[in-house]
């Protein structure tokens with residue numbers, strides 16, 4: 001397998017008995033907030049909630065009709081930033097206080113940052129802003145119109161990751177978590193924009209050097225992993241394949257001066273493992289390096305002996321759920337207190353249908369589900385093709401205990417009714433997307449995991465992402481061939497008690 005990203009993924013695999021000690025250097029603990037000094041700031045309005053669209057109306061709704069829409073303003077931007085990446089819970093007090101966010105994060109290390117370039121908003125100066133979520137404000141990094149758009153207004157969101165925040169704990173494996181976390185954040189922002197009636201375009205393919213320079217970051221520490229644009233000239237009618245490639249989003253070409261690159265230092269000793277820089281470097285595009293994807297992959301061969309079964313989506317359950325979209329985002333948390341209790345067929349059907357991206361960054365991703373006690377669904381491992389609304393039984397039996405063991409013996413997992421495993425066959429990924437495919441696959445795995453979290457919350461279930469697993473063992477549980485790996489798992493099911 002010549003794909004260097006398979007190399008990174010397998011090189012960072014966990015093996016039973018071969019995990020290094022859990023030593024953490026607390027003196028080098030990274031800050032979870034990025035701090036710019038002395039730049040102009042804009043306080044975000046506080047009275048931003050109060051929109052009550054039902055959660056599933058947003059999740060399953062048609063894309064927004066933003067053509068010609070003029071009324072988006074600073075409050076809309078604030079909703080996007082605060083719901084998209086805001087503080088939603090606190091544990092402890094005083095010096096022990098810890099703040100949780102609207103997106104989950106491996107180890108709650110929050111490697112991601114969110115930036116917005118906006119122009120034409122009635123009450124905000126055109127420019128590039130950093131979302132200072134700790135202080136609920138914007139920090140203006142650059143002033144002026146930077147977006148290529150003929151529309152009355154336009155915005156682009158940039159999701160970055162600071163490697164060290166995650167590598168402090170997870171070392172070489174941290175690049176995986178940066179990408180998965182970024183996927184969660186992308187999907188959250190995407191859905192908030194959808195709730196605003198706006199259709200964002202998500203891009204993972206762009207000129208890395210140009211975007212990082214525009215953001216002004218130190219690219220040895222912080223890099224852009226995804227861009228969302230809304231509404232943006234020339235992107236709305238294009239086909240699925242070309243949507244993955246970001247149009248040049250800037251009016252003005254660089255060079256751009258860095259903006260306080262020292263703000264990217266999260267600790268005085270913040271060395272990023274070479275393996276991470278190499279893995280990221282191997283997926284990096286220059287301005288002229290042809291961001292086009294290759295041909296479509298040949299469809300995965302049907303698994304022997306299985307008959308696809310259609311799963312319809314029961315509309316009435318979605319409509320009946322009381323949670324508004326904003327409440328679902330606000331209440332989302334990671335749960336590990338699962339209980340053995342049967343899930344009704346309408347609930348699991350809604351949940352499964354929630355696990356779909358249209359369009360996806362990475363069509364090579366395949367979802368498999370290990371399930372326990374669900375009505376009209378014999379225990380087993382299933383392949384779930386949300387686009388076709390079809391599932392196939394891969395193997396019958398309850399494999400949740402084996403899956404829990406493979407997930408670093410996280411015993412609580414065996415009580416979760418569903419283990420969604422996001423998997424990829426490396427040759428397909430390579431053939432379709434080339435070296436950049438790893439980013440696309442991991443981002444999409446995070447995005448799908450996020451949909452599991454939010455849909456579970458809205459259905460009164462708990463959910464939890466699982467990035468810690470013995471890779472080889474887990475592949476065997478989900479019946480992967482030699483060329484397939486699990487990228488991420490998200491568990492879901494009834495829990496003993498939900499946070500209020």
Ligand SMILES: Cc1cc2nc3c(=O)[nH]c(=O)nc-3n(C[C@H](O)[C@H](O)[C@H](O)COP(=O)(O)O)c2cc1C
Pocket residue numbers: 100101103104105106107108177180181184332333334335336410464465466467468
């Ligand atoms: C990529 C990723 C991997 C995760 N892996 C695990 C895991 O292996 N075990 C676990 O108990 N929680 C895991 N979590 C959940 C985080 O611990 C949790 O999101 C974090 O503590 C913040 O809490 P919250 O989700 O309730 O806001 C993971 C989350 C993400 C996004």
